[in-house]
Amino acid sequence: MAPPSSDGEDGARPGAPVIETHGLTKAYGSGPPAVDGLDLSVPPGSIFGFLGPNGSGKTTTIRMLMGLIEPTAGGARLLGEPMPGAARRVLPRVGALIEGPALYGFLTGRANLLRYDAADPTADPRTRAARVTAALDRVGLAAAAGKKARAYSLGMKQRLGLAAALLRPRELLVLDEPTNGLDPQGMREIRGLVRELAADGTTVFLSSHLLDEIEQVCTHAAVMSRGRLIAQGTVAELAAGARGRLAVTTPDTADAARVLKEHGLTDLVVGEERVTGELPGPGAGVPAVVGGGLDPADLNAALVAAGVRVRAFGTERASLEDVFVALTGEGFDVAG
Amino acid sequence: MSRAETVEQAPDVRAPRPLWTLGLLRNELGMTFRRRRTLVLLAVLALVPVLVGIAVRVQTGDGGDRGGPAFISLVTNNGLFLVFTSLAATLPVFLPMALGVVAGDAIAGEAGAGTLRYLLVAPAGRTRLLLVKYTGTLVFCLVATLVVAASALVVGALLFGLGEVTLLSGTTVPLAEGLLRALAVAGVVALSLIGVAALGLFVSTLTGSGIAAMAMTVGVVITFQILNTLPQLHAVQPYLFPHYWLSFADLLRDPVYWDDIRRNLGLQAVYALVFGTAAWARFTTRDITA
Ligand SMILES: Nc1ncnc2c1ncn2[C@@H]1O[C@H](COP(=O)(O)OP(=O)(O)O)[C@@H](O)[C@H]1O
Ligand SMILES: [Mg+2]
Numbered sequence: 001m002a003p004p005s006s007d008g009e010d011g012a013r014p015g016a017p018v019i020e021t022h023g024l025t026k027a028y029g030s031g032p033p034a035v036d037g038l039d040l041s042v043p044p045g046s047i048f049g050f051l052g053p054n055g056s057g058k059t060t061t062i063r064m065l066m067g068l069i070e071p072t073a074g075g076a077r078l079l080g081e082p083m084p085g086a087a088r089r090v091l092p093r094v095g096a097l098i099e100g101p102a103l104y105g106f107l108t109g110r111a112n113l114l115r116y117d118a119a120d121p122t123a124d125p126r127t128r129a130a131r132v133t134a135a136l137d138r139v140g141l142a143a144a145a146g147k148k149a150r151a152y153s154l155g156m157k158q159r160l161g162l163a164a165a166l167l168r169p170r171e172l173l174v175l176d177e178p179t180n181g182l183d184p185q186g187m188r189e190i191r192g193l194v195r196e197l198a199a200d201g202t203t204v205f206l207s208s209h210l211l212d213e214i215e216q217v218c219t220h221a222a223v224m225s226r227g228r229l230i231a232q233g234t235v236a237e238l239a240a241g242a243r244g245r246l247a248v249t250t251p252d253t254a255d256a257a258r259v260l261k262e263h264g265l266t267d268l269v270v271g272e273e274r275v276t277g278e279l280p281g282p283g284a285g286v287p288a289v290v291g292g293g294l295d296p297a298d299l300n301a302a303l304v305a306a307g308v309r310v311r312a313f314g315t316e317r318a319s320l321e322d323v324f325v326a327l328t329g330e331g332f333d334v335a336g
Numbered sequence: 337m338s339r340a341e342t343v344e345q346a347p348d349v350r351a352p353r354p355l356w357t358l359g360l361l362r363n364e365l366g367m368t369f370r371r372r373r374t375l376v377l378l379a380v381l382a383l384v385p386v387l388v389g390i391a392v393r394v395q396t397g398d399g400g401d402r403g404g405p406a407f408i409s410l411v412t413n414n415g416l417f418l419v420f421t422s423l424a425a426t427l428p429v430f431l432p433m434a435l436g437v438v439a440g441d442a443i444a445g446e447a448g449a450g451t452l453r454y455l456l457v458a459p460a461g462r463t464r465l466l467l468v469k470y471t472g473t474l475v476f477c478l479v480a481t482l483v484v485a486a487s488a489l490v491v492g493a494l495l496f497g498l499g500e501v502t503l504l505s506g507t508t509v510p511l512a513e514g515l516l517r518a519l520a521v522a523g524v525v526a527l528s529l530i531g532v533a534a535l536g537l538f539v540s541t542l543t544g545s546g547i548a549a550m551a552m553t554v555g556v557v558i559t560f561q562i563l564n565t566l567p568q569l570h571a572v573q574p575y576l577f578p579h580y581w582l583s584f585a586d587l588l589r590d591p592v593y594w595d596d597i598r599r600n601l602g603l604q605a606v607y608a609l610v611f612g613t614a615a616w617a618r619f620t621t622r623d624i625t626a
Binding site: 063066067068069070087088091092094096098099100102103104105106107111114115116117118119120121122123124125126128161164 | 350352356357359360362363367371372449450451452453454455456457458459460461464465621623624625
C-alpha cells in the first residue's frame, strides 16, 4: 500500500490522514505529561493499532482526539478537520468506544441506543428504530435488546457499547481497548467484527495493551511508552525494524554456537538441539536491513563446512514485543 | 441487507433538519419521567396534600371550632384552599429538595456513570446538552408543582367539598375563577423554582458525583432558607432566592397585588441567568475525563 502522505492541510484530499496530530500534549498538574508531543498519522483504510502498556497515555490521546479534553499544547485533526473546533461536523462520522462502555443501567439495551442516537442532531429520527435494530443485530445482542442494561454481563455491555459506535455508517471507528474484560471467544468476535468493518472501508483506530491483539488484526501500529510515541508505521515495517534472531536447530549445539560466535552473532542462547542468536546489525538502535551485512546463506554454508548437522535454519520474525523492548529497553507490562 | 445496496442506493439518507435537534429533549423527558426515582419523588409530593388534608380534618373533625390558624378555617370551608396550603407547605422544602435531586444529578449523574462522554461524542454538543438538561429540569418543576396542586384539589374536594371562593381580600368569586387562580398560583410556584434549578445545574457541572451534587444543592437551598429567617441578615434577605416565594398568595387578592410577585419572578430570573451562565462557562470548558 502506498505510504500515507505526511502533510494534510486539505482534509478532502483522498489519501490524507484520517487522524493527524502535531505535538499533541496533555499534562495533568506537575510531573511528566500524560501525553507528550505526539505526532500521529493514521492513513485511511488502515486498521491502526495504538499500542502501549497501561498508563502510557492511550486513553488520554483518544479523549483529546474526540474533543473531551483540551490539549495542553499541539493539536489534532480528525477526518481532515481540527478538533475540538469541528466536533459537530466531524463526530457524526466517527464511532467511538472510550475506556469501556457506559450505559444507563435502568434502561434496556435498546433504549440506551435510542438515547445515544437521539443525542446526535444529524441522525435521522425516521430511521432511528431500524438503525438501532441493525446495530443490535450486528453485535449479536438482538435477543437481549429488551433486557435492562444493568443485567448485562461485561461482554454484553462491551458489545452494546460497540453497537452505539455502529449506529450510523462511520468513516472512522476509535476503539479504546475494545476487548478488555472479554473471554477469548468474545475477543475473537470483536476482532472478527473489526476486520469486517475495515473491509467495508471504515478506518479503525484501535488501542490496546495486548501485543498479539495488534499483531493479529492491525495493518499499521504506533507504539506508546510513557506518553511518548516511540514508533509508528505498518506492522511489517515495525517488525522488520527490530533485528530478528537467527535460529539453528541441530544436535551439535556446541559447534554451532562456536561458529555463530565467530561470525559475529551476539546474545547466543543454547538450548536443547537449538541455538539462537542476534544477527549483527549496522549499528545499535538503527533498524537493520535483514541480517545487516551478513548473508544468512553464507552463515549456513559455514556451519555445514564446520561439520555441524543442520536440521533447520532461519530467522525468526521480530514481534512487536521485540520492537518495544528494543526501543525502550524495558519489558512490556502485559499483566497490568 | 447487502453492502452494495446501502452504499450505492443509500435510499433513506436525508439531509439533517433543524427539528432533529429536539430529539434529545424528547428522549430526556421520556427518560426522566419513566425513571423510578422521578416517580417516587412525585409520589412523595402527591402525598403531602393528603397528609395536610387529613391533619386538618382530624383537628377539626370533632365539630368544635377551636379557632385554629386562619388557613385551617379557610380549608374546611372550601377544599380549594388545600391547594394553596399544600403549595405553601411544599414550596419551602419539599419542592426544592425534589428539584435539587433532579437538577443536581443532571450533569453529574451522567458524568459519574460515564454516559456523559458518549453523549458528547455522539455529538450532543455541550451547550445543547446543558439546555436540554435545564429544560428537562424546568419541566420537572412544573410537573411537580402540578402534581401537588392536583393531589390537593382532589383531596380537598373529597374531604371538604368545593364551592365559591372567598378571597383573602374578602371578595367572593365563583369556583371557576377560583380554579383559574389556583392554576395561576401553581404557575407562579413553578416559576419560583427556576433560580434553584439553575443553581442545581451549576453545582451539577462542578462534580462527577450525582449524589454529591444533589446533597450540595439541597444543602444550599436549606442554608438560604435559614439565612432568610435570621433577623441579623435583614439587609441581604431581599436578594435571597426564597425571599418572595410566598408572594404567590397575593394572587388571591382582589385586585391582585403584583409587586412582590414581580420581585419574586425578577429575582428568579437573575438567579437563573447568573447560575445558568456559570454552568455554561464551566461545562463548555471542562475536561470530561470520567
Ligand atoms: N484525569 C486525570 N488526572 C490526572 N492524571 C491522569 C488523568 N487521566 C490520566 N492520567 C494519567 O495519565 C497517564 C496516562 O493515562 P491513560 O491515558 O489512561 O493511559 P492508558 O490509556 O494508556 O492506560 C497515567 O499516568 C494516568 O495516571
Ligand atoms: Mg486506557
